Amino acid sequence: MIGEQYLLLPGPTPVPERVVRAMSRPMVNHRGSEFKEILINVTEGIKQVYHTEHQVIIYPASGTGALEAAAVNFISPGDKVLAVSIGVFGDRFATIAREFGAQVEKLDFPWGEPTDPQVLRERLAQDIKQEIKAVLITHNETSTGVFNDLAAIRAAVGEHPALLMVDAVSGLAAVALKMDEWKLDVVVSGSQKAFMIPPGLSFLAFNDRALRIHQENKNHKYYWDVSAGLKYLEKGQNPYTPAISLYYGLEEALKMMLEEGLDNILIRHQNYREMVRAALKEMGLNLLAADGYASPALTSVIAPQGIGGNKIRQYMRERFNIVLAGGQQKLDDVIFRIGHLGYVRELDLLAVLAALEIALLNCGYPIELGKGLKKAQEYISSI
Ligand SMILES: Cc1ncc(COP(=O)(O)O)c(C=O)c1O
Structure with missing residues (x-):
């Protein structure tokens, strides 16, 4: 690939x-x-x-x-x-x-x-x-x-x-x-x-x-x-x-x-959290953590019922060479996790969100392409 x-x-x-x-x-x-x-x-x-x-x-x-x-x-x-x-x-x-x-x-x-x-x-x-x-x-x-x-x-x-x-x-x-x-x-x-x-x-x-x-x-x-x-x-x-x-x-x-500056690094991670969460919510997905205590380092997404997190991850890997994490123990297949910490750019996350919409659609989840991505773009242009 x-x-x-x-x-x-x-x-x-x-x-x-x-x-x-x-x-x-x-x-x-x-x-x-x-x-x-x-x-x-x-x-x-x-x-x-x-x-x-x-x-x-x-x-x-x-x-x-x-x-x-x-x-x-x-x-x-x-x-x-x-x-x-x-x-x-x-x-x-x-x-x-x-x-x-x-x-x-x-x-x-x-x-x-x-x-x-x-x-x-x-x-x-x-x-x-x-x-x-x-x-x-x-x-x-x-x-x-x-x-x-x-x-x-x-x-x-x-x-x-x-x-x-x-x-x-x-x-x-x-x-x-x-x-x-x-x-x-x-x-x-x-x-x-x-x-x-x-x-x-x-x-x-x-x-x-x-x-x-x-x-x-x-x-x-x-x-x-x-x-x-x-x-x-x-x-x-x-x-x-x-x-x-x-x-x-x-x-x-x-x-x-x-x-980069330690405070700037924290702000960058907070921005990733906000951008990713805004996009995922717009896609109609449910998130495991509520807004007040959601991690700036990763986002856990509840997979749509009947599809499961692992099928979505498999599609992302095979079609786009994008690797997301699965759920652990009792959360296996229930959630998938998007890591956004360390050496990750806004651009990477935009690509991942765009690919995720395609993956969701092809896994049988009804979604209007571009809807979540637009939210992420709007977030980035507002900061
Ligand atoms: C919060 C937390 N604690 C402990 C560990 C264990 O670290 P390691 O896998 O490097 O041994 C991890 C790894 O993901 C972690 O995220």
Whole structure:
């Protein structure tokens, strides 16, 4: 098929040519001065994206690796943990904590909705003896396309001493997150989403409070131990051999992000959300998330009854070489997801929306061609 594939997943996301070129450079000594400079640069760059002055450790792992690192460094076996879940990834963080010995209590909200901070506040208020050691929460729930308002979540946790531990794998740099201002104690993110580099790196940021808790931590750990990470970071090294090419890519991607401006990146993602949602609604489609908490990183579309999301995705891939994500677990075939984070342009989204109208029509959904697309065009010309 002619042309490049349009990869509209909520991760992995398209990798810019500048990043690809940067990654093709030859290897250097990972215990030498060239790598030291890169490590210092990228660590500082990541801190800017997190809006933190605290610690960041970079792991050669996908996001789940850093979630496990968060669990083994900051939760001890037997600790009571309140795991808030609004979808697949909230469930996963809970499972990891349980696997490493935590006594996990789930606080579940319906898929497609965000966390209600009031419910969290009330649950923590019942914890008079302050036995809950950590609250786990997802920043942007990729399985549903819903974000949690972390500033409101922080306010709900209030003075309760539990660590607030956030999975921001798909949210960071696409959805607002201010680690220090919002007093988020531990925040995990990953490379293959808004950071615009391939999968394989994940980031674990933590503040002094978390570090103190880590120092008393009794969980098993070796590869993930942040004490080892911090000790080597002082020398400008990783404890173990780093994924050097991905660091080249990360350095270039951070340059691009800072050139664009972190606030501008957030605005760009919000605009994508508005444009895509306006077009889809005009097509008569129902969206899983309501306007107030719909993610700027991706949009979950409820597939028309009797057609199913997978048939539409198959048509898009086979006819146009456009890849959309399916629904996960109980949402398989119920929804399809359009990723619009990272290195995605308005023009890409216009093409995808135009193709989607054709796909819908050919899958048996009655639609007047151009109707949704026009809304997207109007939105773009209005901003
Ligand atoms: C919110 C969230 N958490 C965790 C993960 C897991 O990350 P990975 O697949 O990189 O291990 C993902 C991946 O999509 C995610 O979106």
